Amino acid sequence: MLKSKMTRRTFLKASAITGVVAASASYVGRGNISDASSIQDAEKIPNLCNGCSSRCGMTVTVSDGRVVRVDGNPLHSRSRGTLCGRAHGAALLAYHPDRLTEPLKKNENGEFEPISWEQAYKEIGEKLQTIINEHGPDSFAYFQNPKRVQRLYGDRFVEALGSANIFSHNASCNLSRDTGFKHVLGGVPSGDVANAKVTLFIGRSYGDGIRPSQLQNLVTAKDNGSKIYIVDPRLNSTSNLADEWLPIKPGTDLALLLAIANVLIEENLYDKEFCEEHGNRFEDFEREMKQYTPEWASDKTDLSVDVIKQVARDLGENRPKAIVEQSWKGAFGCNYENSTETARMVGLVNALLGNINVDGGMLFTSGPSLESPDNLKEPGELKPRVDGAGIKGEKWYLADTAKGVGNAVPDFVKEGKLKAAFCQHHNPVRNHPDYEVMKEGYEGLDLLVVVDIWMSETAEVADYVLPESSWLERTEAVEGLGGKTPTVNLRVQAIDKIHPKTKNFSEIMSELADEMGLSDYFTDLETENRTACEKLGISYDELLEQGTIQLESTWEPGYQGSNTESGKVEFACQAFEDAGFTAVPKWVEPKVTIPEGEFRLIHGKQNIHSHTYSTNIPKLAQISKEYNLDSVWINKKRADELGIKDGDPVIIENEMHTGKTTAKVTEAIHPEAAFYPSHYGSRASLTYNDDNGLSINDYTPHQYEAMSGAPNMMETSVQIKKDGA
Amino acid sequence: MTQTTTMQNKSEIYSILAEGLKTPTEDWVSWYNDIGREKLKSLLISFPILDEQEVSNCLPKQLDFKEVDHLYRSYFILPGPQRVVPAESIYKQWTVRNSAFALSKGFLMGDSAEHMNNIFKELDIEIPEEFSFMPDHLILQLELLSLLEENGNEEFVNEFIKEHLDWTEDLVAECTKKQWSGFYYLWIQLIHMFFHKECWKC
Amino acid sequence: MARYGMLIDTIKCVNCYACSLACQTQNGLPDDENFIYFLEKEEGTFPNVKRDFLPVQCQHCDEPACEEVCPTGATYKDEDGIVVLDNSKCIGCKYCGVACPYSARVQLHDSMYKKGTYEDAGREYNYTVEKCRFCKELVDNGEQPACVTTCISNARIFGDLDDPESELSKAIVEKKAKPLRADLGTKPKIYYVR
Numbered sequence A: 001m002l003k004s005k006m007t008r009r010t011f012l013k014a015s016a017i018t019g020v021v022a023a024s025a026s027y028v029g030r031g032n033i034s035d036a037s038s039i040q041d042a043e044k045i046p047n048l049c050n051g052c053s054s055r056c057g058m059t060v061t062v063s064d065g066r067v068v069r070v071d072g073n074p075l076h077s078r079s080r081g082t083l084c085g086r087a088h089g090a091a092l093l094a095y096h097p098d099r100l101t102e103p104l105k106k107n108e109n110g111e112f113e114p115i116s117w118e119q120a121y122k123e124i125g126e127k128l129q130t131i132i133n134e135h136g137p138d139s140f141a142y143f144q145n146p147k148r149v150q151r152l153y154g155d156r157f158v159e160a161l162g163s164a165n166i167f168s169h170n171a172s173c174n175l176s177r178d179t180g181f182k183h184v185l186g187g188v189p190s191g192d193v194a195n196a197k198v199t200l201f202i203g204r205s206y207g208d209g210i211r212p213s214q215l216q217n218l219v220t221a222k223d224n225g226s227k228i229y230i231v232d233p234r235l236n237s238t239s240n241l242a243d244e245w246l247p248i249k250p251g252t253d254l255a256l257l258l259a260i261a262n263v264l265i266e267e268n269l270y271d272k273e274f275c276e277e278h279g280n281r282f283e284d285f286e287r288e289m290k291q292y293t294p295e296w297a298s299d300k301t302d303l304s305v306d307v308i309k310q311v312a313r314d315l316g317e318n319r320p321k322a323i324v325e326q327s328w329k330g331a332f333g334c335n336y337e338n339s340t341e342t343a344r345m346v347g348l349v350n351a352l353l354g355n356i357n358v359d360g361g362m363l364f365t366s367g368p369s370l371e372s373p374d375n376l377k378e379p380g381e382l383k384p385r386v387d388g389a390g391i392k393g394e395k396w397y398l399a400d401t402a403k404g405v406g407n408a409v410p411d412f413v414k415e416g417k418l419k420a421a422f423c424q425h426h427n428p429v430r431n432h433p434d435y436e437v438m439k440e441g442y443e444g445l446d447l448l449v450v451v452d453i454w455m456s457e458t459a460e461v462a463d464y465v466l467p468e469s470s471w472l473e474r475t476e477a478v479e480g481l482g483g484k485t486p487t488v489n490l491r492v493q494a495i496d497k498i499h500p501k502t503k504n505f506s507e508i509m510s511e512l513a514d515e516m517g518l519s520d521y522f523t524d525l526e527t528e529n530r531t532a533c534e535k536l537g538i539s540y541d542e543l544l545e546q547g548t549i550q551l552e553s554t555w556e557p558g559y560q561g562s563n564t565e566s567g568k569v570e571f572a573c574q575a576f577e578d579a580g581f582t583a584v585p586k587w588v589e590p591k592v593t594i595p596e597g598e599f600r601l602i603h604g605k606q607n608i609h610s611h612t613y614s615t616n617i618p619k620l621a622q623i624s625k626e627y628n629l630d631s632v633w634i635n636k637k638r639a640d641e642l643g644i645k646d647g648d649p650v651i652i653e654n655e656m657h658t659g660k661t662t663a664k665v666t667e668a669i670h671p672e673a674a675f676y677p678s679h680y681g682s683r684a685s686l687t688y689n690d691d692n693g694l695s696i697n698d699y700t701p702h703q704y705e706a707m708s709g710a711p712n713m714m715e716t717s718v719q720i721k722k723d724g725a
Numbered sequence B: 001m002t003q004t005t006t007m008q009n010k011s012e013i014y015s016i017l018a019e020g021l022k023t024p025t026e027d028w029v030s031w032y033n034d035i036g037r038e039k040l041k042s043l044l045i046s047f048p049i050l051d052e053q054e055v056s057n058c059l060p061k062q063l064d065f066k067e068v069d070h071l072y073r074s075y076f077i078l079p080g081p082q083r084v085v086p087a088e089s090i091y092k093q094w095t096v097r098n099s100a101f102a103l104s105k106g107f108l109m110g111d112s113a114e115h116m117n118n119i120f121k122e123l124d125i126e127i128p129e130e131f132s133f134m135p136d137h138l139i140l141q142l143e144l145l146s147l148l149e150e151n152g153n154e155e156f157v158n159e160f161i162k163e164h165l166d167w168t169e170d171l172v173a174e175c176t177k178k179q180w181s182g183f184y185y186l187w188i189q190l191i192h193m194f195f196h197k198e199c200w201k202c
Numbered sequence C: 001m002a003r004y005g006m007l008i009d010t011i012k013c014v015n016c017y018a019c020s021l022a023c024q025t026q027n028g029l030p031d032d033e034n035f036i037y038f039l040e041k042e043e044g045t046f047p048n049v050k051r052d053f054l055p056v057q058c059q060h061c062d063e064p065a066c067e068e069v070c071p072t073g074a075t076y077k078d079e080d081g082i083v084v085l086d087n088s089k090c091i092g093c094k095y096c097g098v099a100c101p102y103s104a105r106v107q108l109h110d111s112m113y114k115k116g117t118y119e120d121a122g123r124e125y126n127y128t129v130e131k132c133r134f135c136k137e138l139v140d141n142g143e144q145p146a147c148v149t150t151c152i153s154n155a156r157i158f159g160d161l162d163d164p165e166s167e168l169s170k171a172i173v174e175k176k177a178k179p180l181r182a183d184l185g186t187k188p189k190i191y192y193v194r
């Protein structure tokens, strides 16, 4: 049948169009270069930056409902009035064209289709319930970035269902570090760098992975004349602040630490009294360290015997104001077969220096305790964790339960142990080694729900993708920061939601909880926030105004005991012996030996990027482009041998992957290492990060460190050759 | 042709162009196949500036609903490597006002969006909720043009097109970059051709 | 009246781009235009290597080469020694850009005007050749330039060179800071610690 008329679905609802509109009435011109500080009629709203996970205090200026400027909040203990470059880039995220605008469901053809929130809640709730009924609550897991709002609404949701499977993104950051520290010191202290006389950084670069307060502390230390050592196969961006660079062979930091311990003990430069009084089985440790001479370590590390001795002596002679900084991912966060041992040794060298919880040492400070309303229902008994972390007899008994072996998902799925997962503010498919294995693993789940602001590699394999409001569009949970002076901080909604159908994470989880009959465990964010403040005796309204409130210091200097099995510093840990390792840390070779002619692919942060999301921000992507930041660093001599010149296109390959990039030929890197930054190589379909380089995770196989289960992210060897040669 | 018929023609053209950018329905596809294509073609070639062959090339003969529907999803709806958001703000500098982000580019809700909102408000026009974050979406702009032409607002229309439809070239470039092909790619080119060749001035 | 200058301590600089991004936002520049750019120099051979980071911007020369060649007087030194630009006089001839030994002049390029500039709206600075103005608006207001405030490492100090008691003057003496390529004769007022 011929249809003679087009049925119109006119979007615009107009009553009557009359008269002429003043055409350019609302276009306000500027006669001059913008002066963003003189913006009139603007509102200033306190916020916590989301450029990276440090959440620096900032002030957002809003005019006519739009973000017009961001500034550091001088009251905040992390930003102290400054902001790094990422903050400016992240400011317009709310307006990004890649934003998810409504809930998506994957249909039978593997394509996403938009659905309503009601349908999403109903279907997700029903599916999750069926899975739990059939396979038990421990077949469900939650993957997050551990901030308080995630804990209040995500962790609690999981626990309300009876599961203990909470995993943070840290498996791809510092699972080994935390595992090592937990067993020797009972937790991860923070280095009082500003007041230390000597600081040894291992892989950690304050100038590359920026948290403003830390970098400022380092500058203060420098101004005060303290001595700074940087141990890194690469001369990183913090190098000018250092007195000496120790260009260590990648993967051998443990040897350096063992030798430092050896020298401290042999030359009696350690805090004997502290070790004997507060150390568990110190004699065993003392005995074992004898074998690790500087000569032995020099051979392993490519550092000279003199340098090793000098570092040890500098530390020992300046104790207790001498520290080995704890790092983030750095060299031993999750990178090598010996990373957990390295972390144990970092903890123990600090203990040898008697610096635990003293000024200029390694501090254990606590944040304010933030409580929920009393009338909320508490979760009952939880099923054991699927990764066996913290469970005697299990493979990853030693692994830190606050983080979990999240990189093992593909195996849990294969073994039929994990059926459903929620994932928020985290992109495990891209951020753990081996994309194909990760993708297949997450695809194998019966139910995968991803909550995010735009698509990620993980969202692409999800069954449901739920759109979250972006950071400037949401108020979050009151959160605390530790330190000598603890603070309470808040992210306050600065602008109206751009996309009306997006929701805050807290809303999403409590509404889903309602659907599943779990309402009693939750209350709304405002009630949570007011309660937390009330119980602390501070004013929520003041917090809304200022974004941050300083509390009285509760920090007491001096060793306060350790949260370990023995309650002491564990120079020898029974747990390690129980798990089949040695009680006293010992030398462990890196898993991969680099064959002649190949390189170890190492990675690290760049100061304008965070994780793998920020390359989709035009301002930041532009800097990468302008300064060729997505290049691979190769030692000059090695490059010469390979006929590679600075700026040449090169191919990096191994049995897993082949990819192209450009070479940065430099003297500033150990010959065995090839450094490539960890932010690039997105495979998600996003607007501003096409052609954006390689991902280190494409070159590293899915593997585990024996002790913590961490993914051994730098245990891989690659070949590099000139493209077209 | 009298002044009014041209205006009616233009109104009709804008309306059809807008309709073609909406979620396709079987009705619309069969209308296009049976009548729409020829109708639009004849409306367009009534502008002497437009070349019949060029116009014809942009109008595929037979559309298949399933195919068009599929293309529509991957080009406009689903997050993926080919999605394009045809909203003016994204293709222009964000704001000309005093702002730290004055000359940033690539974001929604820029000045052009704000201006569209003001126009809608002044004209007492309501827009659907799902467009509240992109009042400067191409569909809305075309619909507005259609309404304005219908109501004889020629002067404003010209002003409006000059200010608000100078980004279709960049839109075509974006679609090319994202390897579009088929009906929507041609449709976008047709829209661009119409504005670029300044047909509205006729 | 002052004679404003700056010190950049490259020992403290971690090449973090925060200053250039803060500057970009302070001045509302497009993403691909900056008044600050970075040079990097490597010295020595492995393992004795040094990496030098050098943030460069307009040096606010006391005898600005750019001012000298400007045919319209658009570029001039104000009473506080800040080299500024009167956009209404600039004809976009780029002489200043050629004359400046520090490549500090930036011609805001076409792309930002092509789309979305509403010519009728009275924009004056099309094709003017811009530069760092020591955040004059902020400084006149008693504040610090944006790059100084944001620098996490405190690598930047801004102040009055004529005031021997200013933090800047003292730091220049104490740290033996020197201008970049003083030999070029424009008497630059940014002092570098290297």
Ligand code: SF4
Residues within 6 Å of the ligand: A049, A050, A051, A052, A053, A054, A055, A056, A079, A082, A083, A084, A085, A086, A087, A210, A211, A212
């Ligand atoms: S370090 Fe930078 S990106 Fe991270 S929170 Fe602070 S200002 Fe934002």
Ligand code: SF4
Residues within 6 Å of the ligand: C012, C013, C014, C015, C016, C017, C018, C019, C020, C055, C150, C151, C152, C153, C154, C155, C156
């Ligand atoms: S903000 Fe400071 S540390 Fe960062 S690049 Fe600029 S001068 Fe260097």
Ligand code: SF4
Residues within 6 Å of the ligand: C057, C058, C059, C060, C061, C064, C065, C066, C067, C083, C099, C100, C101, C102, C103, C104, C105, C131, C186
């Ligand atoms: S640095 Fe260049 S632009 Fe700045 S005052 Fe000197 S000559 Fe002029």
Ligand code: SF4
Residues within 6 Å of the ligand: C066, C069, C070, C071, C072, C073, C074, C075, C085, C089, C090, C091, C092, C093, C094, C095, C096, C097, C128, C129
């Ligand atoms: S471009 Fe402008 S400021 Fe530069 S020399 Fe020419 S007129 Fe003077």
